[in-house]
Amino acid sequence: MxxxxxxxxxxxxxxxxxxxxxxxxxxxxxxxxxxxxxxxxxxGNAGIVAAGHPPLNRPGKVRQALPHIFDARSPLYVRARRDMGVWRWLAAFARHCTRRHERHCLETLAPLGLDTLACFDAIVDEEGIDCDYRRGHYLEVCVGGKAMAKARDDAGLMREHGYHPEVVDGGQARELEPALGPRVAGGVLFPETRILDPWxxxxxxxxxxxxxxxxxxxxxxxxxxxxxxxxxxxxxxxxxxxxxxxxxxxxxxxxxxxxxxxxxxxxxVQPGKGYHREVAVGPGGAPSMRVACTNRETGIICTPLEGRVRFVGTMEFAGYDLELNPIRLEQLTLKPRAWLPTLGDAPPVSEWCGLRPMSPxxxxxxxxxxxxxxxxxxxxxxxxxxxxxxxxxxxxxxxxxxxxxxxxxxxxxxxxxx
Ligand SMILES: Cc1cc2nc3c(=O)[nH]c(=O)nc-3n(C[C@H](O)[C@H](O)[C@H](O)COP(=O)(O)OP(=O)(O)OC[C@H]3O[C@@H](n4cnc5c(N)ncnc54)[C@H](O)[C@@H]3O)c2cc1C
Structure with missing residues (x-):
């Protein structure tokens, strides 16, 4: 070449x-x-190299999200209501929310996930990139029993594809991450993970x-x-x-x-808007966290970065609009209080949104x-x-x-x- x-x-x-x-x-x-x-x-993404995970197309996903898609506080929000392209895309997405497709994705992405971990390690080591790179795990936490049952099933699926997710109870989750509160029923620890500051x-x-x-x-x-x-x-x-x-x-x-x-x-490809809000670690702000956590019920991720915690999530179909919607940003620090009870009200140090390139x-x-x-x-x-x-x-x-x-x-x- x-x-x-x-x-x-x-x-x-x-x-x-x-x-x-x-x-x-x-x-x-x-x-x-x-x-x-x-x-x-x-x-400004969450910085989680989540190897082997399936994409958002999961059985039951659409049924679960549909009643709330016009609610600006819900994880999936459709604002471009008159955009036929969005509806065509959502219909195609729904057609791919089947067990069969889920299996296809896992079979495709599981081996690729291990390859991508090796590629990241090679790039970071070879070039000496200083990006807060952590070869470790992240924790999916569940508050309710229903979410816990689904998380356990998903862990089983990933184990079938060569990964080693470990189901933990509430006590074990709090031992791993002491900032988690008593309402956490348990979760799953994913060891095949890398965490980094994407910027x-x-x-x-x-x-x-x-x-x-x-x-x-x-x-x-x-x-x-x-x-x-x-x-x-x-x-x-x-x-x-x-x-x-x-x-x-x-x-x-x-x-x-x-x-x-x-x-x-x-x-x-449709743009799927997501947000982050960062809160500095300290009194009245974010708790000091050891482990990146995601919550099964809301999809919100909390990634500890240098001196701050980045709260990330939500999916919004609003065309190419990059306006920061305060209602959606608010959810990022409001909802985690259910599992991070010491998260305070200090003003955020950064707010951001980006458009994910979504395929159906x-x-x-x-x-x-x-x-x-x-x-x-x-x-x-x-x-x-x-x-x-x-x-x-x-x-x-x-x-x-x-x-x-x-x-x-x-x-x-x-x-x-x-
Ligand atoms: C809130 C949020 C959290 C996320 N968290 C994670 C995570 O934890 N883990 C994970 O794996 N993924 C995560 N993602 C997804 C991930 O960030 C995206 O999939 C990824 O950044 C897409 O990269 P890209 O290079 O394809 O697109 P982009 O980052 O959008 O890059 C495309 C670039 O092309 C430029 N461009 C556009 N048009 C032109 C043109 N005509 N000529 C020249 N340049 C052009 C744009 O300015 C842009 O810089 C997250 C995304 C969001 C929004």
Whole structure:
């Protein structure tokens, strides 16, 4: 690959991991990012590399969420009520909430999860990235018995696929994380996990990629793909410039649709907004926590980071709108009081939202795009984009280099038709 020029459109986790692996294989890589690196969903996520977990498509998911989807306080909220694209997407999502599809996802993502852990360890060790990297576990906590029964069933499913989740009772959960309150009935500890600060990881990765010769141009948006004779020749940028390339990787998250449409590809990706609110550790603020925890009932995650706890969650379908909805932000620190009783009222130190690139079947689109030689896509990683970013980068590099990667088969960008 040493003479190949590859343009990667998008400087999020997927674009940067792809660029890093491509550079490692000897490609001459240019990343074009329309804002700044991490400007999409990648910068403020929960920081949990949750290997082997299935996506959100679970049996019963839609039935459980449907009665509350117009309530701004519920975990799943549809605000773009008149957007037919959202309803079509939700219908396709519902069709993939079956046992059969759940099994397919687990069979696909379980081996990939172990690969991604190895990829993260390799990147962080090889490049010495300082991103609060923890090789450890995270804890799913349950308040009610019904949630506990489901968590136990899910742990069983993951064990069938080679993982080692450990069911714990309330006392054991509090021993692991003393900030948990008496209402916690129990939970599941997932040992095949990495925790990191995603923003520090991105900064470190960008620095490492630059050291390997990658040119990262921020503030440069890709407007069009340049294609002739069935082969991609590069891209045209919004400022009228052209960047020639032998290969182009589209990694623009939920903003990829216009580029895919240009080559006749229909990628059913919807932006799914999520929020974070951070509270500093200290009197009247967040408790000092040892373990990242997620609550089964609400889906809210609490990740301890340097001097603060990041409360993360919620899924909102509101188109590409990036407004911070105070009602949804409030839920992030209101609901955890049921299991974190010492969480105080101190004002947050940071609030953020990002758009997850959601595919209807919970699996990303990674591989050749359209029938255009040299053109690839890597989008649609949904709520598992950090988890799958490192291994996606490796698979993209293999595909662009022409060596192929059998792991890509379930992620065909053409699986919903062209
Ligand atoms: C609240 C929240 C919590 C999450 N927690 C976790 C977690 O704990 N674990 C996990 O695995 N995943 C998590 N995720 C999911 C994960 O963050 C995303 O799946 C991931 O960031 C997607 O990365 P991406 O690179 O595909 O997209 P993005 O991060 O959106 O990057 C795309 C980039 O492309 C740029 N761009 C767009 N259009 C153009 C253009 N025309 N030209 C050039 N550049 C362009 C954008 O500015 C953006 O920077 C979470 C997401 C959210 C919102």
């Amino acid at each position: 040493s003479t190949s020029r590859v343009v990667v459109a998008g400087g999020g986790l997927i674009g940067l991991c792809s660029a890093w692996y491509l550079a490692r294989r000897g490609a001459d890589v240019v990343v074009l990012e329309r804002k700044e690196i991490g400007a999409g969903a990648s910068r 520090l990881f991105l900064l470190g990765l960008a620095k490492a990629a630059r050291r390997r010769g990658v040119s990262i141009r921020e503030g440069v948006a890709v407007r069009r793909l340049t294609v002739s004779g069935g082969t991609v020749r590069g891209v045209e940028t919004a400022d009228g410039g052209r960047v020639a390339a032998d290969a182009v990787v589209v990694a623009t998250g939920p903003f990829s649709l216009p580029l895919a449409e240009q080559v006749g590809s229909r990628l059913p 079947d919970g699996l990303p689109f990674v591989g050749p795009l359209g029938d255009v030689a040299g053109l690839s896509v890597a989008v649609g990683h949904g709520n598992l984009g950090l988890t799958l970013s490192a291994v996606t980068g490796e698979m993209v590099a293999n595909q662009v280099a022409g060596t192929g990667d059998p792991r890509l088969a379930p992620f065909s960008p053409a699986r919903f038709g062209r």
